[in-house]
Amino acid sequence: MTQSAKDVAEKSAKAMWSQDHATAWFGMQIDHVDEGSATLSMTVEKHHTNGHGSCHGGVIFALADSAFAFACNSRNQTTVAQHNSITYVAPGKEGDRLIAKAREVSLTGRSGIYDVTVTTESGTVIAEFRGGSRTIPGTVYEDT
Structure with missing residues (x-):
């Protein structure tokens, strides 16, 4: 039986999530995955803030990077980041629910x-991230 692209993406995400301790440690959750796309979210907690009282840029980068990872591994092919960049547009604040939507270009x-x-949940753009991926040998999960 042939699996749909959505089924493969969901199985890939489940397999990656089981080994991705950093994403869980940050307090992120997967809201959506499909072939070439993923949405992750997290609430900015006090320990995510910097000396200005806004969400640390590294935390925002980590959220974007994790969404990127789930999107580019959605075909059950092991894929890693080759390069990426981020532009910060507005600060995230403690209590904000940040949503990272990744899409394949x-x-x-x-x-x-x-x-x-x-x-943010209200639609304020916090950052724009662009990532370049490279597929390497291997699969995210064993197809049984």
């Missing part, structure tokens, strides 16, 4: 480009 051979927009 291009996939050619073993190389992919993904854009991730991080917003």
